[in-house]
Amino acid sequence: MVSVYDFEVNKPNGDKLSLEAYKGKPLxxxxxxxxxxxxxxxxxLQSLxxxxxxxxxxxxxFPCDQFNDQEFDNIDETTEFCQLNYGxxxxxxxxxxxxxxDAEPLFNHLTSEQKGLLSKKIKWNFTKFLVDGNGQVIKRYAPQTAPEKLAEDVEKLL
Structure with missing residues (x-):
């Protein structure tokens, strides 16, 4: 059975990160x-x-520029914006x-495990996926779902 831990992603500096580093933790x-x-x-999200x-x-x-070009071109601008404006x-x-x-393989996995309302495709920014400590995708949240609404589900996994 494929889990989130089977994927590697890129850090902003281009280094690879194996998600196995988060094994046992909810994500x-x-x-x-x-x-x-x-x-x-x-x-x-930072408060959570x-x-x-x-x-x-x-x-x-995971910054994404697929929806109306709403992300900076330079990843350093993105990380600086997030830190300065939202801590x-x-x-x-x-x-x-x-x-x-060209979708990130991790997101292909996430969307195949938890489809959206009408399709598996991500429709907008801030689609959130909750993953349990075994690397299984257990829930998908719509972009308009406020992060604090995830707290109860997170608590169940801790």
Whole structure:
């Protein structure tokens, strides 16, 4: 059975990161966009991270520019924006595509495990996936779902 831990992703500096490093921890994986109307969710995600990181929660942000060009071209601008405007300390990864032929393989896995309302395709920025400590995708949240609404589900996994 394939799990999230079977994937490697790119850090902003281009280094590879095996998600196996997070084995045993619940994860929230989210596609982000700095210039999106949902960007204030960075603050909510950071609050969730601060509240539960000592219990094992990890949040991974994946900048994506597939929806109305709402991400900076330069990944350094993205990470700086997140840190300065929302105090983000959870890991941000390299910019990815979440749909289409060039989609990040991790997102192909996430969307095949938890389909959206009408299709498996991600429709907008800030689609969030909750992964349990065994690397299984257990829930998908719509972009408009505020991060604090994930707290109850996160607590069940800790």
């Amino acid at each position: 929230i994986i989210v596609n982000t966009a700095s210039k999106c109307g949902f960007a204030p969710q960075f603050g909510g 991270y601060e509240q539960y990181k000592d219990d094992g929660l990890m949040i991974l942000g 983000v300390t959870f890991p941000m990864m390299a910019k990815v595509d979440v749909n289409g032929d």
